[in-house]
Structure formats: structure tokens, C-alpha cells
């Protein structure tokens with residue numbers, strides 16, 4: 001069931017994670033398999049499986065995910081050098097955990113286009 005993704009369990013505190021920020025709406029934690037020196041995932045506390053499932057009622061929450069990423073980029077010292085935010089959606093997007101999340105990647109030069 002949608003509530004039982006690994007990220008929902010991290011949000012509920014049932015699965016350990018290296019949490020770097022949390023409040024009533026969002027939680028951020030280090031990716032378990034980092035693809036860059038800094039790789040943090042920012043997730044809404046409520047379960048939204050994919051970006052396709054977000055609605056206009058989630059507008060502020062979606063903005064908060066980005067502003068949280070912006071602030072964490074500063075805190076982790078990659079704001080000036082640069083970073084990449086990624087949201088994978090569904091199969092072709094490479095999504096593997098069906099709880100909306102923003103990847104914050106930095107600490108190395110990113111390649112373009114992505115694979």
C-alpha cells in the first residue's frame with residue numbers, strides 16, 4: 001500500500017535514516033547509495049506517490065520541497081559551486097520509490113544530458 005513505502009516508514013520514524021532536516025511537512029535525509037558527494041532526498045511527510053499525483057492543493061508543499069533543497073544546499077556548502085535537483089517520475093523517469101522525492105546532488109560536476 002502507498003503508505004508503506006520505505007520513505008513513509010522513514011518519515012514515521014520506523015526505519016532509521018540519516019535525517020538532516022524535518023518539520024511538520026517535509027523530511028530530508030542522506031541517500032543510502034549516494035550518486036554524488038552530497039546526495040540528500042527531500043520528501044513530503046504525506047504520501048504523494050509520484051509528481052503526477054500532486055494537485056493544486058499541494059502547490060505550497062511543492063514549493064517547500066524546493067526551498068528546503070535550496071537551504072540544505074547552502075548548509076552543505078554546495079550552493080555556490082552548484083547542484084542539481086532531480087525528480088524521477090515513473091518507469092522511464094527511473095523512479096524506484098513511489099513516494100515523491102527531490103534528489104539534491106552536488107559536490108562534483110554533473111554531466112549533461114543525464115543518462
Ligand code: AMP
Nearest residue numbers: 006017030031032033088094095096097
Ligand atoms: P528514485 O530512483 O528517484 O525513486 O530514487 C530513490 C532513491 O532512494 C535512490 O537514490 C536510493 O538510493 C534511495 N533509497 C532507497 N532506500 C533508501 C533508504 N532506506 N534510505 C535512504 N535512501 C534510500
